[in-house]
Amino acid sequence: MQIVNAPHALYAMAASLAVLLVATAIGHWLAKRNVSKDYSELNLRIRSWWWMVLMLFTVLSLGQTPAIVFFGFLSFLALKEFLSIVPIRLTDRRVIFWAYLAIPLQYYWVSQQWYGMFIIFIPVYVFLFLPIRMVLIGDTRGFIRSAGILHWAVMLMVFAISHIAYLLTLPVQNPAAGPFGPVLFLLFMTQLNDVSQYVWGKTFGKRKIIPNVSPNKTWGGFLGGVATITLVSAGCAPWLTPLTAQQGLLAGALIAVSGFFGDVVLSSVKRDLQIKDSGSLIPGHGGILDRLDSLIYSAPLFFHYVYYTAY
Amino acid sequence: MRLVKVLFFCLLVKPLVLLLLGLNLRGRERLPLSGPAIIAANHNSHLDALVLMSLFPLHLIHKIRPVAAADYFLSNRVLAWLARYCIGIIPIDRSGKAAKAQLFAACHAALDAGDIVILFPEGSRGEPEKFGPLKKGLFYLLEDRPQIPVIPVVMHGLGKALPRGEALLVPFNCDVMVGEMLAPSALCTASLMVDELTRQFKALMTQCLTRSQNFDSDEYL
Numbered sequence: 001m002q003i004v005n006a007p008h009a010l011y012a013m014a015a016s017l018a019v020l021l022v023a024t025a026i027g028h029w030l031a032k033r034n035v036s037k038d039y040s041e042l043n044l045r046i047r048s049w050w051w052m053v054l055m056l057f058t059v060l061s062l063g064q065t066p067a068i069v070f071f072g073f074l075s076f077l078a079l080k081e082f083l084s085i086v087p088i089r090l091t092d093r094r095v096i097f098w099a100y101l102a103i104p105l106q107y108y109w110v111s112q113q114w115y116g117m118f119i120i121f122i123p124v125y126v127f128l129f130l131p132i133r134m135v136l137i138g139d140t141r142g143f144i145r146s147a148g149i150l151h152w153a154v155m156l157m158v159f160a161i162s163h164i165a166y167l168l169t170l171p172v173q174n175p176a177a178g179p180f181g182p183v184l185f186l187l188f189m190t191q192l193n194d195v196s197q198y199v200w201g202k203t204f205g206k207r208k209i210i211p212n213v214s215p216n217k218t219w220g221g222f223l224g225g226v227a228t229i230t231l232v233s234a235g236c237a238p239w240l241t242p243l244t245a246q247q248g249l250l251a252g253a254l255i256a257v258s259g260f261f262g263d264v265v266l267s268s269v270k271r272d273l274q275i276k277d278s279g280s281l282i283p284g285h286g287g288i289l290d291r292l293d294s295l296i297y298s299a300p301l302f303f304h305y306v307y308y309t310a311y
Numbered sequence: 312m313r314l315v316k317v318l319f320f321c322l323l324v325k326p327l328v329l330l331l332l333g334l335n336l337r338g339r340e341r342l343p344l345s346g347p348a349i350i351a352a353n354h355n356s357h358l359d360a361l362v363l364m365s366l367f368p369l370h371l372i373h374k375i376r377p378v379a380a381a382d383y384f385l386s387n388r389v390l391a392w393l394a395r396y397c398i399g400i401i402p403i404d405r406s407g408k409a410a411k412a413q414l415f416a417a418c419h420a421a422l423d424a425g426d427i428v429i430l431f432p433e434g435s436r437g438e439p440e441k442f443g444p445l446k447k448g449l450f451y452l453l454e455d456r457p458q459i460p461v462i463p464v465v466m467h468g469l470g471k472a473l474p475r476g477e478a479l480l481v482p483f484n485c486d487v488m489v490g491e492m493l494a495p496s497a498l499c500t501a502s503l504m505v506d507e508l509t510r511q512f513k514a515l516m517t518q519c520l521t522r523s524q525n526f527d528s529d530e531y532l
Binding site for chain 1: 333334335336337439468471474477479481482483484485520521
């Protein structure tokens with residue numbers, strides 16, 4: 001039980017459970033006070049948050065290897081969801097089968113802490129291999145489009161998400177935070193950023209940033225979210241990560257800005273396909289991509305920032 | 312026999328559908344929980360019947376019976392054992408030689424026993440993820456049992472996961488859209504029923520998440 005020896009990680013988990021308790025109470029209070037308005041969507045969302053948080057904490061408390069397997073499984077669900085909504089040719093099925101096989105390998109490199117392989121496996125080897133498999137099948141109509149879709153899918157859903165797992169294996173520099181501190185930090189800040197950009201946007205948002213992609217994203221929401229996360233992470237970073245408070249400021253800004261772009265990049269995909277949700281795995285949220293979108297951008301950027309500054 | 316089917320669905324089909332496939336399910340509450348009833352679904356893959364059956368609780372699984380081609384499923388002994396005991400198909404003769412009364416005898420027996428019968432009005436799996444013309448068999452099956460409810464279901468994505476002629480299962484999410492029970496007026500004539508069912512199938516198809524609408528070319532699934 002690595003987690004018991006890391007008091008700060010435990011405090012962070014307790015704090016997030018407290019936040020959820022408050023959110024649940026507010027949700028029920030709103031529904032009771034204002035019967036005419038429908039809050040079932042909000043309460044469904046909060047209930048799904050409980051499931052996600054409890055699942056994550058259970059997996060983390062089981063130790064490093066189960067946690068790596070868990071993130072590998074998230075990659076699988078994300079890749080499957082992405083490949084299910086994008087258009088593919090019948091002949092791409094066999095290539096996609098190989099793309100799935102990249103997941104266990106990539107997470108194996110993570111578990112072995114083989115950084116060199118972890119960082120080049122998908123951008124070099126998988127990148128070169130998938131078109132080879134396509135050529136051997138020999139369907140050249142739509143070749144470029146399929147190759148592009150597949151590379152993009154594997155980079156976003158496997159390579160980017162596997163950075164969360166690699167954070168778990170970095171040598172512990174902040175003993176009070178333990179091996180899980182940086183991961184908890186990244187996940188909390190990214191999700192808190194989503195929520196706070198939404199709340200700031202609802203309260204102060206007027207001018208839209210990119211109306212063609214996401215009509216709900218406003219400058220007020222974006223700047224409010226970035227400011228909030230920058231400040232909160234300056235406070236939390238020394239507790240949960242090897243970073244100092246000043247470095248935490250930059251880490252917060254990085255997570256907030258990249259989280260925003262992850263969100264709108266995946267929104268563009270859905271808009272292109274003319275769908276609202278990418279799946280229905282998480283009640284009240286949509287598919288798993290609707291929850292992982294920000295993380296796909298913030299995880300690799302935060303990882304490399306920590307890796308560069310502290311290792 | 313019932314135990315074999317329960318174990319098959321509990322240990323193999325349900326976990327497979329949950330982990331390897333993953334469903335976008337809408338309208339589950341419209342599925343009948345007691346027979347006799349007919350579920351009319353589009354057909355793209357061998358997985359269609361298994362996915363539909365996996366939506367039902369295990370204590371009902373022995374009552375759920377898909378109608379399947381005798382010439383295909385009873386063609387060899389291993390497949391026949393699987394089809395009869397693990398899945399519990401109602402075999403149907405597609406050769407066109409059997410008399411109408413004879414053709415539906417097994418279906419009628421199942422319906423009279425209160426089973427929920429799964430039927431694919433397209434008649435065969437056809438091209439992956441393409442919607443084929445509906446046949447009139449369902450109408451003749453219901454001719455002297457007009458009170459039996461017919462629930463249309465559209466599935467999309469399984470033709471990618473396991474299309475006709477392929478043995479390699481590749482994981483994809485799949486949509487299962489359950490529609491409204493067919494109105495009795497739609498069951499007056501065969502062509503009326505085909506029209507109404509086609510209309511419902513097309514309407515349900517537009518709700519599917521995994522069906523991209525912007526790549527119009529026929530080659531994309």
